[in-house]
Amino acid sequence: MFGLTFEKLLILGVIAAFLIGPERLPLYAGKLRQFVRSLRDFADGAKDRMRDEMGADFDDVEWKKLDPRQYDPRRIIREALLDDGETAPVATAIKPVTESAYAQHKRKLQAGAVPPFDTEAT
DSSP: OTTOOHHHHHHHHHHHHHHHOTTTHHHHHHHHHHHHHHHHHHHHHHHHHHHHHHGGGGTTSOGGGGOGGGOOHHHHHHHHHSOTTOOOOOOSSOOOOOSOHHHHHHSOOOTTOOOOOOTTOO
């Protein structure tokens, strides 16, 4: 959660206790409890409303499939360009790079040779 560890939260709590003081600390702790409870109620209400609007399909949705962290533009473009059942073309003359770019630059190409190609280049 925002890079905060338990130790950092504990230090922030101790500093807040000193800044707020013992007289106002129970009041602010109660306000924090109310805020957390209202935030939890809001999240539960949104979930219940979504379940009501989607009906029985809400439980059937694969939520992990809709996770934006799994977004891979290369896969999406590949699937959009290829027809059903068609596989990606395989280049037989292209060889993967096994040496550095400097070494490739210094090496002269023979007549009719295929220039090196990096398969992982973007």
